[in-house]
Amino acid sequence: MERILEQAPRFFSSGNMALLLEAAGLTLAMTATGCLIGFFLAFILVYLRQTPGLWAMPLRWICITYVEVFRRIPFIVVIYLVLFFIQAVTPDASLFTIAVIAICLYAVAYTADIIRGGIESVPRTQVEAAEAMNLSRLQTTLTIVLPQAWPVIVPPAIAFAVSFIKDTALVSQVGVFELTFRGKELNNQGYSGILVxxxxxxxxxxxxFPLSLLGQHLEKRLATPRGQRRARKIRRT
Structure with a gap:
């Protein structure tokens, strides 16, 4: 404790705080960029996976295999695979780009199941009614299915992004200057590990924490009237 009290004034200097603030911004930027791109690509993957017809069976199997494989590979292994592959193709690629690509690959696999669950929660009769109105599959998905699936998709998707912020610490293993990497640097300078x-x-x-609050807010805003009445009834009891 005496060591911590002695080092605290030097540790909380403007230089160290600016360093940590920059690292926090990099951590948030990596998570936001990787998860948003991964979320968009996951929509495409789910759309392709649900393509009907015998001709699309190989495509469906490719999508299913991708999800099953990447959900069972540790994120740190994905980082190293992307690192070695990208360096073999383009040696000048930045570590930030490598980290974002690894996050995208991982996010696609996990959010694809979230999106698929949300889409499948929409009653089949809604899709059949759209087909009876001669809407295309893409039109049905965009105008009928997704607006009803959002309340199911958004809360777990934000929860995944929040949990993944912690996993970005693993990219410090390849030299990305995010929070954990800067923490190691400060610890190596002699500052107490507990303090750092x-x-x-x-x-x-x-x-x-703010992202968690955002998720809770969106969950309430997107909740159906029936779900909102049920939630109020539970709170009263």
């Missing part, structure tokens, strides 16, 4: 990583833990909390 206690501050890093607080930074992760300050990044993820």
């Amino acid at each position: 990583f206690g501050t890093i833990a607080l930074c992760y909390f300050l990044i993820s």
Whole structure:
């Protein structure tokens, strides 16, 4: 404790705080960019996976295989696979780009199942009614299915992004200057590990907690009237 109290004034200097703030911004940027791109690509993957017809069976199997494989590979392994592959193709690629690509690959696999669950929660009769009105499959998906699936998709998707903020610490293993990497640097400069990583833990909390609140807010806003009445009834009891 005496060591922590002695080092605290030097540790919380403007230079160190600027360094941690920059690292926190990089962590948030990686997560937001990777998850948003991955979320968009997951929509495409789910759309292709649900393509009807015998001719599309190989396509459906490719999509299913991708999801099943990447859901069972540790994220750190995905990072190294992307690192070695990208460096073999384009040696000048930045570590930030490599990290974002790895996050995208991982996010696609996990959010694809979230999106598929949301789409399949829409009653089949809605799709049949759209088909009876001669709407195309894409029109049905965009105008009929997705607006009803959003309340099911958004809350777990945001929960995944919040949990993934913590997993971005693994990209420090390949030299990305995010929060955990900067924490290691400060610890190597002689600062107490409790002081350094206690501050890093607080930074992760300050990044993820507002996103959790956003998820709860969107869950309430997107809830159906029936679900809102049920929630009020539960609170009263």
